Amino acid sequence: MEQEQTKKKWRWGVNRWIVLLLIISSVFAAKLYKPVLPHIQLPAEVVGHIGGFGVTNTMIAMIITDIFILLMAFLVRGATKTGSLIPTGFSGALEAFLEALYGLTESTAGKWTKQIFPWFASITLFVLIANWMELIPGTDSIGLIEHAHGEGHAIQNIAGFAATLLPEKGDYALTSFVRVLSTDLNFTVGLALISMFMVQVMGLKALGIGYLSKFFYVKTIFSKPIFGVIDFAVGILEIVSEFSKILSFSFRLFGNIFAGSVLLFVIGTLIPVFAQSIFLMLEFFIGLIQALIFGLLTMVFMSQAVHGHGDTEEEHKN
DSSP states (O other): OHHHHHHHHHHHHHHHHHHHHHHHHHHHHHHHSOOOEEOOOSSOOEEEEETTEEEEHHHHHHHHHHHHHHHHHHHHHHHHTTOOSSOOHHHHHHHHHHHHHHHHHHHHHGGGHHHHHHHHHHHHHHHHHHHHGGGSTTTTTSEEEEETTSOSOOEEESSSOGGGGSOSSSOEEEEESSOOGGGOHHHHHHHHHHHHHHHHHHHHHHHGGGGGGGTOOOTTTTTSHHHHHHHHHHHHHHHHHHHHHHHHHHHHHHHHHHHHHHHHHHHHHHOOSSHHHHHHHHHHHHHHHHHHHHHHHHHHHHHHHHSOOOOHHHHHHO
């Protein structure tokens, strides 16, 4: 027991000294090397070409995200082959997370849970991993160094310290090889379109062609002109509402993650030692919350679509 306690104290002591050494090294490195300003722009930056096709840094991030998801699937599959009924480690944490998502879906969607849950879980996991990529060292910090005004030639920045290889005069900017996927508006709009398209598919699958009466209700437009015109106007508002959901989905996710990335850029440039670590925990929770919000809203909209919207004609009769 005494040996174990001694080893444990020594282990934590070593870790503490390693952290202190890294902080001191960072202080000296920040003084020796001129910080390179990150290149901030809304569109994704092209970092290479395959033939005539430009590869952007968010495309690379999407490929890495897909690889992470496949690795997660293989890890869980490997854990199930062990024969243990109680999953542990990563597979156990993932199962607990998915069970929580399934419980939320079941309490909202009812009998349509099995159809809606795969979309809810897939979108949530994909957005979560995409958001958390900004926590991985190298994301937004390893890339090409160029003149801020486009002059000169670009050189590779292997560890973010290549500024000393550049002339003292002139401003330089860093264009990263990997940029957080959710900071690309193309990704958020595309995912929002998929989400809302599947909402309509679920509605048609559950209610048939009658689902379209939510948008084009003309049954009473001649028999009861006043209520008929009101019902038709409500349908037009429903169409506008569906398009507004796409905008809401897209800009909510994009705005929060892009703002977080810019915050990390600014803090890392102004205070390059240790300060950025404080905000990484904040970005951890923001990435989790935004992924859950995107997935939950998709699940709720699907649940609303598969249930009837009420018979307006019977309500008017009453």
